[in-house]
Amino acid sequence: MKRYFKSTSLTVMSIALATTAMVAPQAAFAAEAEPQASEAEGGLAVITVTARKREESLLETPIAISALTSQDIEKRGITSVNDVVLNTPGINVSNTNSGRNDRSFQQISLRGMTPSTTTSTLTASFIDGVPVASATALNAVIDPARIELLKGPQNAYFGRNAFAGAINVVTKTPGKDFGGSISAMGGTRSNYDVSAALEGPIVADLLSFRITGRAFSKDGSYRNAANPNQTLGDQQTHTGTLQLEFTPSSALTIKAMGLYSEDNDGPSAQGMLSAYEIRANNGSVNIPFRSGNTNGTVIVPGLANCTLNGTNPFICGAAPALPAGFSPAQNTLEDALLSRILGRSDFRITDPAKGARGYGLVRQYYHLHLNVDYELGDTGLTLSSLTGYNNELYSQMADLDNYDSSLLRNPVATTANGLRTYWTFPFLVERRNKDFSQELRVSYDKGGALKAMLGGSYLDTKSNGALLSVFNEEQFGAARSAGTLTPPARAETFGVFGSVSYDVTDALNISAEGRWQRDKVYAYAGGRSLTIGAAAATKYGLPAGTFAPLTSFFNKSFDNFMPRVIINYDVTPDVMVYASWSKAANVTLSSFNTQFLSGSAGEFAAAEGIGLGVIVKPEKLTNYELGLKGKFLDGRLFVTAAAYVADWSDQHNNRSVIFLDTTIPNALPSIVSGVANTGKTQVRGFELDINAEPVDGLTINASGAINDSSIRSFADPAITRLTGVTGNGFKGNQLPLTSKYSANIGGQYTGKLGEESTWFVRADFSYKSRQFVDPANLTWIKGRTQVNARIGFTKGSFGLEAFATNLFNDKNYTAVAQNNLLEPSFALSGAAFGYLNVGLPELRTFGIRGNYKF
Numbered sequence: 001m002k003r004y005f006k007s008t009s010l011t012v013m014s015i016a017l018a019t020t021a022m023v024a025p026q027a028a029f030a031a032e033a034e035p036q037a038s039e040a041e042g043g044l045a046v047i048t049v050t051a052r053k054r055e056e057s058l059l060e061t062p063i064a065i066s067a068l069t070s071q072d073i074e075k076r077g078i079t080s081v082n083d084v085v086l087n088t089p090g091i092n093v094s095n096t097n098s099g100r101n102d103r104s105f106q107q108i109s110l111r112g113m114t115p116s117t118t119t120s121t122l123t124a125s126f127i128d129g130v131p132v133a134s135a136t137a138l139n140a141v142i143d144p145a146r147i148e149l150l151k152g153p154q155n156a157y158f159g160r161n162a163f164a165g166a167i168n169v170v171t172k173t174p175g176k177d178f179g180g181s182i183s184a185m186g187g188t189r190s191n192y193d194v195s196a197a198l199e200g201p202i203v204a205d206l207l208s209f210r211i212t213g214r215a216f217s218k219d220g221s222y223r224n225a226a227n228p229n230q231t232l233g234d235q236q237t238h239t240g241t242l243q244l245e246f247t248p249s250s251a252l253t254i255k256a257m258g259l260y261s262e263d264n265d266g267p268s269a270q271g272m273l274s275a276y277e278i279r280a281n282n283g284s285v286n287i288p289f290r291s292g293n294t295n296g297t298v299i300v301p302g303l304a305n306c307t308l309n310g311t312n313p314f315i316c317g318a319a320p321a322l323p324a325g326f327s328p329a330q331n332t333l334e335d336a337l338l339s340r341i342l343g344r345s346d347f348r349i350t351d352p353a354k355g356a357r358g359y360g361l362v363r364q365y366y367h368l369h370l371n372v373d374y375e376l377g378d379t380g381l382t383l384s385s386l387t388g389y390n391n392e393l394y395s396q397m398a399d400l401d402n403y404d405s406s407l408l409r410n411p412v413a414t415t416a417n418g419l420r421t422y423w424t425f426p427f428l429v430e431r432r433n434k435d436f437s438q439e440l441r442v443s444y445d446k447g448g449a450l451k452a453m454l455g456g457s458y459l460d461t462k463s464n465g466a467l468l469s470v471f472n473e474e475q476f477g478a479a480r481s482a483g484t485l486t487p488p489a490r491a492e493t494f495g496v497f498g499s500v501s502y503d504v505t506d507a508l509n510i511s512a513e514g515r516w517q518r519d520k521v522y523a524y525a526g527g528r529s530l531t532i533g534a535a536a537a538t539k540y541g542l543p544a545g546t547f548a549p550l551t552s553f554f555n556k557s558f559d560n561f562m563p564r565v566i567i568n569y570d571v572t573p574d575v576m577v578y579a580s581w582s583k584a585a586n587v588t589l590s591s592f593n594t595q596f597l598s599g600s601a602g603e604f605a606a607a608e609g610i611g612l613g614v615i616v617k618p619e620k621l622t623n624y625e626l627g628l629k630g631k632f633l634d635g636r637l638f639v640t641a642a643a644y645v646a647d648w649s650d651q652h653n654n655r656s657v658i659f660l661d662t663t664i665p666n667a668l669p670s671i672v673s674g675v676a677n678t679g680k681t682q683v684r685g686f687e688l689d690i691n692a693e694p695v696d697g698l699t700i701n702a703s704g705a706i707n708d709s710s711i712r713s714f715a716d717p718a719i720t721r722l723t724g725v726t727g728n729g730f731k732g733n734q735l736p737l738t739s740k741y742s743a744n745i746g747g748q749y750t751g752k753l754g755e756e757s758t759w760f761v762r763a764d765f766s767y768k769s770r771q772f773v774d775p776a777n778l779t780w781i782k783g784r785t786q787v788n789a790r791i792g793f794t795k796g797s798f799g800l801e802a803f804a805t806n807l808f809n810d811k812n813y814t815a816v817a818q819n820n821l822l823e824p825s826f827a828l829s830g831a832a833f834g835y836l837n838v839g840l841p842e843l844r845t846f847g848i849r850g851n852y853k854f
Contacts (some may be wrong), residue, residue, distance in 0.1 A: 044631075044638055044693050050129065050170065051150050052499070052513075053157055053384075053453060054443060059629045062511070062568040062578035064151040064642035064687060066703070070143060070172070075748060076764055077788065077803060077849075078147075079193065079216075080139045081106055084167070086766050086786060088149055089742035090687055090705030091123075093135075094815035096839040099400035101270035101815065102361045103235070103263055104429070106135045109738040111151055112683045112707035113164040113648065122586060122619075124154070124161040126168040128257065130369040130388035131159070131459065133433040137365055137390070138169050140239040140261035142195050142212040143181070145172045151687065152644060153584035153623050155562040156513035159457055160493050163586040163621060171257060174210035174245045175199040179854055187803075187847025189231075191218040202244075210243040220269050221843040225329035226404035232328050233269030233842065234360075238262050251375040259367040263394075266360040267330050269840040271322045271813075272402040275313045276834055277302030278823055283409030285423075285824045289313060300403045301326055308778070309724030312832045318770070319781045319813065319836055328840065330399040331406060331424040334358040341473045342397075342428070347484040347527060349430050349464045355395035356428060363394040380446030384455075386439040393432045397470065401425040401822040402837060408824055410475055420474040423824045428468035435461040441497075449503035459493040463589055466527075467671065485527030488550055489589035492520040507570040514563040519587035523554040523614070526595050536597065540614040554592075558618050560585035575630030586619040590652065593674035602661035603672055610655045610717050612674040619677075620649045638691040645684045653678035653716055660826055679713035681735060697750045704743040709735040714775050722818075722832035723776040733777040737815065741769040741783075759793040760801075773816050773836065781813040781838065797853045805845045815839035 047058040047067045058067055066088050068078065076087055085093040085108070092109040095101050107115055108123040115122045125135045132138065138147075147169050154162035178200030185193040192215075199210035220233025239261035246254040279286040281296030288294050289302070301323045304313035322328065334357075343352050356362050369388040376383065406422045413419040441455025465486040472478040497515035504510060523542075530547045537544035547553040562585055568578035593614055596607035627642040656673035685707040692700045714730040734740060748762035769783040787808055792801025821834025828834045 044635055044691055044699075046631075046638075047146065049146075049148050050168070051148060051154075051157070053129065053441070054445065054451075059631060059638065059640070060576065062509075062566045062576070062580065062627065062629075063154075064625065064627060064640070064644075066149040066151070066689060068147045070145055073144065073147065075762060075790075076746065077790065077805070081108075081135050081167075084147055084149070087744055087746075087764065089703050089744055089768075090151065090685070090707050091149070091742075092738050092768065092771065092815075094737050094817075094839065095268075096270065096815040096817045096837055098429070098817075099402060099427070099819055099837060100268055100396065100398040100429075101837065101839040102265060102268040102396060102398075103136055104361055104363065104394045104396045104431075107737070108135055108167075110149075110164040111644070111646075111685060112709045112735060112738045112740070113646075114735050114737045115652070121161055122164040124158055124163075124166045126158065126166060127259075127367065128171055128255070128369060128371060128386075129158075129168060130371070130386050131161075131390075131435070131437050132367060132388075133365075133390035133392045133435055135167065136363070137259070137261070137367055137392070138167065139237070140241070140259050140365065140367075141169045141171060142214050142239065142241060143172065143197055145170045151642070152580075152625055152646075153562070153564070153582045153621055155517070155584045156497060156499065156515045156564045156582070159495050159497075159515065159517065160459065160491075160519065160587060163584045163619065171241075171243060172210065173255070174208040174243050176201060176205070176208055181851060181853040183849065183851040185847055185849040187218075187845050189219040189221065189845065191845060191847060192216070193849075206247060208245050211241070213240045214238070220266065222269050222328050222840060224267065224332065225325060225327065226331050226406065227333075230266070230332060232267050232330065233840065234266035236264045251377070253373045255371045257367075257369050259365070261363075261365045263361060263363040265362075267332050267398065268360075269328065269842075270402065271327045271838045271840055272300070272329070272835055273303055273315055273319055273322070273327075273838060274300045274403070274821060274835040275302060275304040275315055276300070276821055276828065278403070278821075280407035283407070285408055287823065287825075287827060290827055297407060299326070299405065299407055306778075308722055309832070312722055314722065314779070314833075315836060316778050317780070319773075319779065319816065319838060321811075322838075327403065329404040330359070330402060331404065331422075331426075332359040332399060337418060337420060337474060338426075338470070341470055344480070347466065347480050347482060348468070349432050349466045349485070350393055350395055354393070355430060356397045359397050359399065359426070361394060361396040363392070365393075366391040380444050382443045382445075384439075384441050384443065386437070388437040389435070391432075391434050393430075395428065395430045397426055397428045399424060400427045400471075400819075402819075402835070405823075412476055417477055419477055423475065424471070425822045426470040426474065428466075428470050430468070431463060431465040433461075433463050435459060451501040452499065454498040455496075457493075457495040457497065459491075459495075461489075461491045461493070461589065463489040482527035482549060485550065487524040487526040487592075487594045489524065489592075490522040490552070491587065491589055491591070493587075494518045494520075509568050511566040511568075512563070513565075514561060516561050517559070517585070519558045519560075519591075519618075520555055521558065521587065521589070521591040522552045523556075523592040523594050524552050525549055530594070530597055532597060542614060556591070556615065558585075558587045558591070560587070560618065572630075574632070575628070578627045578629075580623075580625045580627075582623045582625075584621040584623065586621075586652075588616075588652065588675075590675040591616045591618075596672055596674065600661055600664055602659070602663040602667075606657055606659045606661075606672045607674060610657050610672070610674075611676050611715070612655060612672075613676065616652060616675050617650045617677050619652055622647045636693045638689075640689045641687065643686045645682065647680065647682050649680040650677045651679055651681065652676075655716065655718060657718065657820075659829070678715055679711065679730075681709050681711050681714075683707070683709045683735075699748050701746045702744070704741075706741060707738065708740055709738070711735065711775055716775070718833065719774050719776055723774075723778060725776045725778075730775050733775050734772055736772045736774050739768040739771055739783065741767075743767045753793060753795075757793060757795045760791070762790045764788045771816065773818060779836070781816045784810050784812045784814065784841070786810050786841075792849075798851070800848070800850045802848050803846070806841065806843060809844040811841065811843070813838040814841050
């Protein structure tokens with residue numbers, strides 16, 4: 001792993017705790033705790049949420065919500081989106097796609113709705129209600145006030161991409177008095193995490209600040225079989241935030257936040273399960289399934305246990321364990337040849353000095369937002385403005401063949417040309433995502449029966465990408481092609497939204513909400529100039545002509561109205577039931593496929609062969625939901641439950657193929673990819689959350705979800721080519737990469753050691769059932785059960801704890817993706833999928849954490 005410095009975690013821990021000891025005597029008082037909840041009579045605290053753009057009690061908001069307060073986050077050791085997913089039933093996250101498993105993207109599946117493309121999401125992400133470019137940005141918020149996970153369509157309030165739901169991280173308000181905190185953790189595998197926060201007034205009762213910083217690093221859990229001196233899964237993050245709150249009057253509040261985060265990770269933790277055996281025979285490749293002989297040394301074991309479609313060896317049923325000694329393995333040699341290739345700036349979207357300098361991920365993220373609220377006297381009207389800006393850049397290089405291929409000779413390499421002497425397939429992926437958002441709204445709430453809101457919003461999203469075949473340059477010394485630059489993407493989203501809520505009686509309330517939205521999506525040429533002939537223009541509804549590289553040649557607007565109606569009734573003062581109906585639409589940056597239009601005849605044919613057109617229609621969803629929320633046993637028991645049925649149509653599906661263009665002499669392998677509308681699915685489920693304090697000092701949280709899906713129609717030529725399943729053969733199957741059953745159980749007991757001291761012990765159990773690899777449902781990864789445990793004490797403002805994550809060392813895979821098997825002959829690259837790329841979990845980790853609040 002590439003590091004700024006190297007140190008043992010215990011040394012870092014000692015320094016951090018020593019710093020705490022020096023800071024402690026200077027602290028004049030304890031920082032005021034962020035208001036998280038109001039105390040319920042007799043027991044648990046009621047959480048406040050902002051799911052409808054106003055503060056409401058969680059138990060009185062007729063929306064399915066899972067909320068984690070700052071106390072929950074601290075108690076459960078949550079530091080990332082993956083940790084949120086681990087602690088929440090009904091949601092999965094996958095980092096595995098396109099031959100890699102890293103933090104360059106996080107594909108979230110909520111309520112069983114799996115996004116099929118890596119460039120879009122069905123679950124939107126927000127910080128303080130302001131959209132962020134990707135869910136990975138949420139990892140940079142240190143010690144938030146709470147995390148709200150809103151389930152079901154949230155387009156009426158949160159706009160584009162809130163198709164399946166939304167995650168909103170609410171930051172803490174800067175304190176009016178000086179205070180802060182410092183936390184330091186050290187653990188196994190050089191694991192350390194140091195963070196600090198400081199807040200207070202700049203001008204008393206007028207301007208206050210809050211500043212946070214974090215440094216995190218860990219070595220991966222797995223040895224690289226192709227480079228035993230290297231671990232896979234190394235991660236390093238540095239992040240900082242600054243918040244300001246300006247209150248010139250009791251009616252006006254202005255909050256500003258700036259965030260910067262950078263990741264510097266090594267090669268990712270992933271494994272390979274191949275259906276085909278590969279052997280190295282005196283430097284040449286031998287595939288026994290093709291050759292009929294077993295000459296040579298095995299470098300990839302064949303794990304096939306079935307034959308699909310009459311011809312395709314594959315892995316059916318539960319994915320097996322990794323073949324010991326063969327996987328995980330990645331060729332990650334970093335030498336002068338690689339440095340020269342990565343040092344070139346041509347056809348790149350980033351300065352090489354800021355991009356990947358070797359295998360792994362480099363990522364920078366900037367986020368700014370400004371929230372303004374102004375109350376108009378005693379009219380009950382509040383004017384609000386939310387302004388946001390995001391700029392994300394990542395550069396990631398991976399060994400896409402995912403096995404040790406060092407015994408395969410590169411016949412082109414000589415001493416004179418300095419090319420890589422053995423065969424391997426490195427690839428560099430780069431992307432810059434930028435957006436600007438503005439929301440204005442006026443809200444009415446005078447404490448009476450009527451509440452209303454009207455607003456407008458604008459979101460401008462831009463994305464640029466590059467797919468650099470390091471393979472072609474390492475292996476053949478090939479000239480870098482302008483086709484490395486993929487077509488940029490841009491969408492402008494205009495929205496008008498509003499809501500009316502009225503108390504018909506003291507017990508009955510009706511709410512009507514809606515958003516009209518126009519998404520104007522632009523189509524661009526890629527790095528090569530684009531010529532659209534008359535026939536293609538007529539076929540795809542495009543303008544004919546020749547267009548310069550990276551310029552927009554076409555745009556299309558998609559108009560959608562997304563309503564939601566909610567009826568909720570108070571059965572008793574403490575128990576509420578509700579019913580809702582809503583519609584949603586998802587328009588993505590992948591609404592056009594244009595890359596293949598500027599390619600060769602072979603590339604054009606390959607794109608049409610996998611069913612790609614140019615214009616992709618928006619996805620649509622109609623959702624029906626029933627729910628219950630209430631508190632019982634004098635406030636010692638909180639229960640929330642929801643059941644839903646949703647019809648999803650015009651689903652987006654990512655399609656790609658590696659092909660060798662036979663229409664061009666001496667052509668090299670290339671990738672054609674795009675998006676298509678694949679069909680429709682019905683999703684349905686039931687969710688239950690229980691929080692209880694049966695006796696003083698003992699808290700229990702238990703939650704579970706059944707998230708089922710039933711495919712109505714589906715089409716993907718790649719899946720059909722592999723499995724032979726077509727048309728009606730997919731009906732009734734489940735969507736892939738999501739767990740039908742999931743549950744969490746946590747318990748904590750806190751006791752007293754003295755007047756100012758307490759001790760605690762806590763355990764958290766998380767279960768997610770199996771995930772299917774694809775809609776054919778013939779292959780899956782097993783379910784995972786993870787147990788985390790913590791024990792510690794507090795004395796005044798100081799706390800110390802010991803912890804264990806993945807206590808019982810569950811090694812089952814976290815995610816899976818199908819890939820074409822890559823080897824020097826490329827005999828299998830254009831055939832059906834040949835191997836499974838599996839995400840590997842972080843193994844058992846022990847550590848200690850100390851913190852001090854002042």
